Amino acid sequence: MSDTVPKIVVVGGGAGGLELATKLGKKLGKKKKAQVTLVDSSHTHIWKPLLHEVAAGTLDSHEDEIEYLSQANCSGFRFRLGRMDGLDRQNKKISLAPTFNEDGVEIIPRREFDYDYLVISVGSISHDFGIKGVRDHCQFLDTTKQAESFQKQLLQSYLRAHTQGRPLDAGQLNIAIVGAGATGVELCAQLHEVSHLLTAYGLDEVNPQDVKISLIEAADRILPGLPENISSAALSELKALGVSVLTGERVIEVTDTAIKTQSGKDIPSAIKVWAAGIKAPEFLKDIDGLETNWMNQLVVRQTLQTSFDDDVYAIGDCAACKWVGQDQNVPPRAQAAHQMASLVYKSIRNRLSGKTIPEYHYHDYGSLVSLGRYGTVGNLMGNLSRGSMMIEGLMARMMYLSLYKMHQTALFGPFRVVMLSLSHLFRRSVHPKIKLH
Structure with a gap:
C-alpha cells in the first residue's frame, strides 16, 4: 500500500468503533483507497448491553464474542492489540502502552501509529464519585x-x-x-x-x-x-x-x-x-490540549470533530455532543454510537472526495429495558407514534432483540445474521440455560 494512501485509525472496538472500522474497511480498505486500523486493548468484542447477561451467567460470552482479528480479515481493516495512552497532534501520532500477559511479562512493547484521521471511540467506565470503599x-x-x-x-x-x-x-x-x-x-x-x-x-x-x-x-x-x-x-x-x-x-x-x-x-x-454513573477513561482528560468536560468526554462539534482539531473525531460514550433541540448532550446509548459511526463514515468518505461533510443530529427512537423472561418495557418515538408510545410484552421483547440484530447486521450483513440466529437457536436446545463453570 502506497504511503500516499490516507491512514485512518479507530481507537476502541465497541459498538460504534467496530461498526465504523468494518464500514471503512469494506468500502476503502479492501479497495486500497485507505489504510484502516482498529486498536483495542481486548482480543474480542461483545455488545456492551449484553454484559449484564454475561455477569449473571445467562449468556456465555465465548458464544457471542467476535474476534477482532477475524473481523479485520473479513472486512479489510487491520487490528492492533493495545491500549492508547497518549496523543501527539502536531505529528499526528498515537501511542499505545506496553501489553503484558497474566504473569506480568511484556509481550508487546510500547508503539506509535501515524494517522491522517483519528476516531476515538473508547466508550465509558463506571464513575465511583470518590466514594469510600x-x-x-x-x-x-x-x-x-x-x-x-x-x-x-x-x-x-x-x-x-x-x-x-x-x-x-x-x-x-x-x-x-x-x-x-x-x-x-x-x-x-x-x-x-x-x-x-x-x-x-x-x-x-x-x-x-x-x-x-x-x-x-x-x-x-x-x-x-x-x-x-x-x-x-x-x-x-x-x-x-x-x-x-x-x-x-x-x-x-x-x-x-x-x-x-x-x-x-x-x-x-x-x-x-x-x-x-459513567465517565470517559482517565487518559482522555485534556489529552494533548483537546477540550474535555468533567466526565473526561471529548467535546465535539456537530460534525463530531473535536473542538480544537478537525482530524480527530470522537464517537460514542466518550464524546460530549450537543443534542440539537434539547438542553443536554446526546445520551450514552448504543443507538447513539451506531448513528455516530454512520455519520463519521460519511464524513471521512466525503473529505477524501472533497465534498461537504455532514452534521450529526441525534434521533431518539426510544428506550427498552429487558427484564429477562419476566418482561420487557420501553417506549418508541417517531412519526408513527406521534411522540412517545409505551410498549410492553412480546412487542417490546421483539424490539429489544432487534437492536442487537441491527448491530450484527452492520458487522456481518443480513445473510450471516440469519445463519447466526439459527445457530443460536440450535445451541440453546442442547446447552444449559446458564453458564455452570
Whole structure:
C-alpha cells in the first residue's frame, strides 16, 4: 500500500468503533483507497448491553464474542492489540502502552501509529464519585473480563453455600446493586432468574428465597433517565420478583459487608455491584490540549470533530455532543454510537472526495429495558407514534432483540445474521440455560 494512501485509525472496538472500522474497511480498505486500523486493548468484542447477561451467567460470552482479528480479515481493516495512552497532534501520532500477559511479562512493547484521521471511540467506565470503599469492595461491569469475574464470584458463592453443610450465615447470599439505570434494573431480573436455575441444576441446598437482591438508587425513582411510566412498569415487575428497591438513597460508603447510605441505612451484602454513573477513561482528560468536560468526554462539534482539531473525531460514550433541540448532550446509548459511526463514515468518505461533510443530529427512537423472561418495557418515538408510545410484552421483547440484530447486521450483513440466529437457536436446545463453570 502506497504511503500516499490516507491512514485512518479507530481507537476502541465497541459498538460504534467496530461498526465504523468494518464500514471503512469494506468500502476503502479492501479497495486500497485507505489504510484502516482498529486498536483495542481486548482480543474480542461483545455488545456492551449484553454484559449484564454475561455477569449473571445467562449468556456465555465465548458464544457471542467476535474476534477482532477475524473481523479485520473479513472486512479489510487491520487490528492492533493495545491500549492508547497518549496523543501527539502536531505529528499526528498515537501511542499505545506496553501489553503484558497474566504473569506480568511484556509481550508487546510500547508503539506509535501515524494517522491522517483519528476516531476515538473508547466508550465509558463506571464513575465511583470518590466514594469510600467502592473500588475496594464493588464489582464493575464495564468490560467482558469484569462481567466474567462477577459471574465466577456469584457461582463460587452458590457452590460454597450449597456444600458448607450448615445453615447459611445471615446475608451470605445478599446481592446489592447500586445504580438503577438500565444495567442495574436488567441485572436484578437476570439474577432472580439465576437463583431459580441454579436450584434446578442441582444446587438445591440453596433456596431461591435465600438470595436477597437490593437495588439502590440516589434519584427518587428507578430508570431516572427514562419516562416515568416506564419506570413505574419496571418497578412493578421488580417488586413482583421480590427485589428490594430503595430510591432516594445516596451511598456514602461501601464496606466488606454492607453499603451505607446518607439517610443512615446499612444494607448488608456479600456481593456488591456498582452501576451508578459513567465517565470517559482517565487518559482522555485534556489529552494533548483537546477540550474535555468533567466526565473526561471529548467535546465535539456537530460534525463530531473535536473542538480544537478537525482530524480527530470522537464517537460514542466518550464524546460530549450537543443534542440539537434539547438542553443536554446526546445520551450514552448504543443507538447513539451506531448513528455516530454512520455519520463519521460519511464524513471521512466525503473529505477524501472533497465534498461537504455532514452534521450529526441525534434521533431518539426510544428506550427498552429487558427484564429477562419476566418482561420487557420501553417506549418508541417517531412519526408513527406521534411522540412517545409505551410498549410492553412480546412487542417490546421483539424490539429489544432487534437492536442487537441491527448491530450484527452492520458487522456481518443480513445473510450471516440469519445463519447466526439459527445457530443460536440450535445451541440453546442442547446447552444449559446458564453458564455452570
